[in-house]
Amino acid sequence: MTDVLPSEMTVIEDAERRGRTELWPFWRRVYAEGDPLPRFTPPADRPRQRFDEGDPLPDEYRSLLLKMLRHEGERAGNKSFLGFMATCLDLAEAIFPDATSRLIKAEYLAEELKHAIMFHRLAVGLERDFALKDVPYAHYAFHLPRETWADDAFFHFFVDLNGAFHARDWRESSYVPLAKMSATVERDELGHSEMGYYFLQRICADRRGKTLAQHLLGKWYPAALDMFGRSDSPNAPRFIGWGLKSVGNAEIRDAYKAYVNRKLVALGLDLPDERANRRFL
Amino acid sequence: MTDIVEEIRQAYGRVGIALDRPATYGTYYRLLCGGCGKMVGNVGDRLLPDMAAELVERQFELYATGLLGCPCGHQREATRLLDAGRWEAAQRRQGGTP
Secondary structure, eight states, X not given: OOOOOOOHHHHHHHHHHHTOOSSSSTHHXXXXXXXXXXXXXXXXXXXXXXXXXXXXXXXXXXXXXXXXXXXXXXXXXXXXXXXXXXXXXHHHHHHOOSXXXXXXXXXXXXXXXXXXXHHHHHXXXXXXXXXXXXXXXXXXXXXXXXXXXXXXXXXIIIIIHHHHHHHHHHTTOSBHHHHHHHHHHHXXXXXXXXXXXXXXHHHHTSHHHHHHHHHHHXXXXXXXXXXXXXXXXXXXXXXXXXXSOSSOHHHHHXXXXXXXXXXXXXXXXXXXXXXXXXXXX | OOHHHHHHHHHHHTTTEEEEEXXXXXXXXXXXXXXXXXXXXXXXXXXXXXXXXHHHHXXXXXXXXXXXXXXXXXXXXXXXXXXXXXXXXXXXXXXXXX
């Protein structure tokens, strides 16, 4: 008999394994076909410094890291994040078309709550007061009305994919705890995006569904591109200089746009004008 | 109540959708059918100024043809009363039943 108790993450990993179905998690089939995401290469002259939990952090570094984590939001101690998860449950109850879709949505919520635990640990290791800080999502993409299953599918396809792209970039992060988490978060968020895409495939298989999706694309596409911020953001060079990001807003947005455009065309949808209804160019 | 929330309330009121009380710490609101009270969606309070009215306006045709809105048909009827000509044109485009 062993005296070694499983860690909390081991227990979660075991629970995830038992939750696997033919569909869930959606990332499995995608990664089985190769790396789905682009690689972001940091500038060659970037300083090589790395910081681990407990290391003294330069003031500007700490400030930028906290800014990034406030924006990310998936923390157990962030009641606005938990509130947002509750809206997903509301939608699952009210507008989802069948029991399978609701169950898939439940798996999504469970995985986001796993991230909330992971980011909670990171927050505690960084600054204890931050762990319980309530930070409502500031970007309008998190507040757009969701009035149909297609809205929700677009939300996941676009917004979770934004998370996957940022997590991919964190692989190169100079903050070691974030770099360690990045592969798991990237994989899961890409899976959530694929979940949304799976729903969109089903919706677009029907003429009226495709009409609806084409119309709603005009709402979600500009918001998705806007999520990367302004191309001339004065903060971007500071993030890159400290090793918290590898590339600027324009470069990561362009890579994201190429990825989503390819998938939207495969659905048979017409791409909107990329500058139409944009708020942050 | 913030100005944005009031904008959202007015924009949705035009098409027969009511804004419920805040669902979660005041950040997100349920959208309820003005006819039967069924939940038809949700929305957050950090939309940008004028965005709610623009979004609802762009969705007129979807409400008019029943692609959005409650199965009870309340939004379909609300949009017909709002602009009958536009409503009928939407039916013709989408192959709906006037």
